[in-house]
Amino acid sequence: MSLRYALLGLLANHPASGYELTKEFELSLVNVWSAKHSQIYPELQRMANDGWIEVGEEGSRGRKEYRITSKGSNELRKWIFQKEPKHNIRNETLLRVFSLWTLSNEEAAGHFEKMAKNYQEIVKALKEIDGSVEWDASKSDLMGRIALKYGILCQQLAVEWAVWAAEQIRAGHDATTLSDWKSEPGPYDSLKPKTNLTKRRNLGGS
Amino acid sequence: MSLRYALLGLLANHPASGYELTKEFELSLVNVWSAKHSQIYPELQRMANDGWIEVGEEGSRGRKEYRITSKGSNELRKWIFQKEPKHNIRNETLLRVFSLWTLSNEEAAGHFEKMAKNYQEIVKALKEIDGSVEWDASKSDLMGRIALKYGILCQQLAVEWAVWAAEQIRAGHDATTLSDWKSEPGPYDSLKPKTNLTKRRNLGGS
């Protein structure tokens, strides 16, 4: 049902056609929730059917401009306040990490270095977006920029993490001798001697 | 197809039954790729059908222990090296942020503070896992721990980000006056005066 609320949130900002909403998904929501037009059009029909949105004016080329109804606004608010924002975590990049032990150290380190490069490109792209948008003083822009900030920081962290991982592997470390990078006390305190921890096993390997 | 490779990666480490694989998904992959037994059992059947895995011994209670075949190992390796690790980003928490402009500043700030609390709990849980696992010197444990490290750092970042966002909102900032936290130059250099940037609009809100 998240798609429905994503659309509702966009329509709460301003009326739009399915075509425009599809564009907005590509531009601003692509790193948060993606959707194709083939999913958006039928969902808009269902939402209109449920009275959450309605068709305002119909333009040329069959354009239908949808706008949110008061019922829709209520539903949006209800969704924001409900507690369970379930996390649909599907991180294919991270999933691959779990199989990297099948490679040689050289290959695995190389893999992390390539990951770092990929993440760096994403950071660059996101920063370009941040720099090119003419942010205004509206609340919706504030939230958009806060969300974008998260994306940038997260990808930047991923770069540093991948570089660190490659270093650890090249240095011949294993899970019991990993350098404790970016841990509690200070920022960027890399390469401290590790405190030992080993109690009981309940994860993954062997 | 990712589920298939997730299973393959686990089976590459050691033979296991569908039941055990389901448990492993819950324990170690839950923050990377989730799957229920109802999806796992049929997928294992298909994989066996394709010759990627095979049934080793059949135990009591109808237990079928699957093990990876050499064909499966090849397929796993191919998957690791193919370039396109497409990101299926579906972050419901972040999606909600895009609708928070509909709330009052007080409500929105409160929402971020609650988010920070939730993220903090996840950090705590992940750290407990890290501390309770008896990591060994195997390569698979190394990768598992590196992946877990990413999870911890990422959630920790999310805590700080949510706290920062709440502060910004309470301080009455908008998208053009956001304090530039955790930016390029130094680590943890908070609250620097912002450099101005406004070129052209191509994102989200009106």
Next chain:
DNA sequence: GTAAACATGTAACAAGTTACATGATTGT
């Protein structure tokens, strides 16, 4: 004996992707 954990499956549904299909308008 009975509850918990082990163990495997299927069916119905919801969500998401890819491909097919069509037509109007604008700009060059």
Next chain:
DNA sequence: ACAATCATGTAACTTGTTACATGTTTAC
């Protein structure tokens, strides 16, 4: 005239979730 973009839809398929359904073994 032609290409690009606007504009909307459906069909077939894949993936993922929830619910249904069944039976065994172990520990108390």
